[in-house]
Amino acid sequence: MTAATDYTLAELCIVAASQSFADEGETLGTGIGVIPRLAASLAMKTTNPDLMMTDSEAWMLSEPNPVGKRSADFVPATESWMGFSRIFDNVWSGKRHAMLGPTQIDKFGQSNTSALGGTYDKPKVMMLGARGFPGNSISHPNSFFVPDHNTRVFMDGECDFVSSIGYNPARLPRGHSLDDIDIRLVITNLCVMDFGGPDHQVRLVSLHPGVAVEQVQKNTGYPVFIPDTVPTTEAPTAAQLDIIAALDPHNQRAHQIKGNPPGNRALTEA
Amino acid sequence: MNKQMTAAQAVAQLRDGMTIGIGGWGPRRKPMALVREILRSDLKELTVVAYGGADVGMLCAAGKVKKVVFAFVSLDFIPLEPYFRKARQSGSIEVMEIDEGMMLLGLRAASWGIPFIPTEVGLGTDIITQNPDIKVIDSPYDDKEWVAMPALKLDASLIHADKADVRGVCQIAGPDHYMDDWFARAAAKTYVSCDELVETDYFHDPAQARMVHWERSMTTGVIPIAGGAHPTSCSPLYGFDVPHFKAYTASAKDDEGIQGYLNKYLGASEDDYQRNVGGLDAIRAIELPSY
Incomplete structure (x- = not known):
């Protein structure tokens, strides 16, 4: 496979994020947001044809739907009903891998989707609420996508509200071990990370082309474990780009990362 | 048994301080005509249990709510519900914030009579x-x-269905009935508004009966209100009203706040409301969303 030279950062992130779903076999892949959804869709079309996906509404599909408005004669490849109540039956079975974008992610991998600042009774900023994060985080593997890697998302200290369980020994439920918690990849506009460092410390997995280690650390509010060698995030292949384009005919991916920069930032800065 | 009633008759059976479940999900198939009837009433101090959208936001903004039991309150395409946000940030409501699935379990426990x-x-x-x-x-x-x-025991639930007969057989033909069956079961009384009233023999077709998700014994009142879910969607009949939700969201930034929105749209009856939003034909013409 030949790597493409002309690709956007969004496309690089989609390909990197699709790795989350590559080895999952027959499991429900849920990507919330355009890039996570395209990542799961790409995995289903390439590395993991056994992956299961829904139409983000109420049907399970045997082929992922293209994102956005579809032509009137489009026929989705439905294979079963999968309404929201049934989603929870699936979540609690553990046969799911979700990729979501919380507002805060702390050094334990705990995340916040609920409220920022102030007190719990009177938060400074009320957000969505805990949604399904508590259940997802203790029931099945999860990955995160962060379109703007900065110290507000990866903040110092603990999340203002802990929506999802992470590798925090102080909050570990009795009878559980930290290994019961399964946070996989964290894909950002700078790099790919995981929680595979010593004692589940956040670890740099790969750097996007043209990004330096220092940039990642500077934009993360807690120490990132840096292995001796850090590879560059693999560039998309031409075949992958074609599949992504077909899955996203309205180019919604161009609006997911501020300024829609090219995937290899060294090229623009040189 | 004929359970047909008006929205005003249904709301007259509610009391201050009750715990009210509201069906639907975010901006989808909410019993908004019944919510609007609460907005026109003197009811107060309600505890609301919902997969929340503008139903929760409007009730909070109008001072009807003491407490919200929620996992999210969102308009989906507008992620943050403006008036719920205001209520939280001013500390004016109590909350019980839980996971989406925990709410389902709480409703099931109430339905099954277990603690x-x-x-x-x-x-x-x-x-x-x-x-x-x-x-x-x-x-x-x-x-x-x-x-x-x-258990999340409910004094009453409010639900919007596509079709119902006067005996309380309710059909949800859209792709997802969400947790509405559990809201119906968890409540002492369940009031269902419907877009269309049908004869009982409509359900003699098994394909139609297959889309009935709870027994009629769970339905207390049937309130026919075509377009009654507006501005939320009622798939397959109509989508949610994006411009209306944008205007609603923008109103939260005006000095008048919700009062300006209510003055413009609410009216003294659902007929008034529908006139103010362009009429039933305009509601029925709203395109379904693409996910």
Whole structure:
């Protein structure tokens, strides 16, 4: 496979994020947001044809739907009903891998989707609420996508509200071990990370082309474990780009990362 | 038994301080005509249990709400519900914030007459630390701790269905009935608005009967209101009203706030409301969303 030279950062992130779903076999892949959804869709079309996906509404599909408005004669490849109540039956079975974008992610991998600042009774900023994060985080593997890697998302200290369980020994439920918690990849506009460092410390997995280690650390509010060698995030292949384009005919991916920069930032800065 | 009634008659059966479940999900198939009738009433101090959208936001903004039991309150394409946000940020409401699935378990427990359902969901999160009423218990069968999700007993539920007969057989033909069957079961009384009233023999076709998700014994009142879910969607009949939700959201930034929105749209009856939003034909013409 030949790597493409002309690709956007969004496309690089989609390909990197699709790795989350590559080895999952027959499991429900849920990507919330355009890039996570395209990542799961790409995995289903390439590395993991056994992956299961829904139409983000109420049907399970045997082929992922293209994102956005579809032509009137489009026929989705439905294979079963999968309404929201049934989603929870699936979540609690553990046969799911979700990729979501919380507002805060702390050094334990705990995340916040609920409220920022102030007190719990009177938060400074009320957000969505805990949604399904508590259940997802203790029931099945999860990955995160962060379109703007900065110290507000990866903040110092603990999340203002802990929506999802992470590798925090102080909050570990009795009878559980930290290994019961399964946070996989964290894909950002700078790099790919995981929680595979010593004692589940956040670890740099790969750097996007043209990004330096220092940039990642500077934009993360807690120490990132840096292995001796850090590879560059693999560039998309031409075949992958074609599949992504077909899955996203309205180019919604161009609006997911501020300024829609090219995937290899060294090229623009040189 | 003929259960047909008006929205005003249904709301007249509600009392201050009641715990009210509201069906639907975010901006989808909410019993908004019944919510609007509450907005026109003197009801107050309600505890609202919902997968919330503008139903929760409007009731909070109008001062009807003491407490919200929620996992999210969102308009989906507008992620943050403007008036729920205001209510939270001003500290004017109590909350019980839980996981989406915990709400389902709480409704099931209430439906089945059991005090709680054990689950792992919530462990290790602030759902537990911020809800002292939700207990973490030992299991008689293993050495782990478990969350005892309490029954969410409802005094009444409000639901919007596509079709119903006067006996309370309700059909949801859209792709998802969400947790509405559990809202119906968990409540002492369930009031269902419907877009269309049908004869009982409509359900003699098994394909139609297949889309009935609870028994008629769970339905207390049937309120025919075509377009009654507006501005939320009622798939397959109509989508949610994006411009209307944008205007609603923008109103939260005006000096008048919700009062300006209500003055413009609410009216003294649902007929008034529908005139103010362009009429039933305009509602029925709203395109379904693409997900």
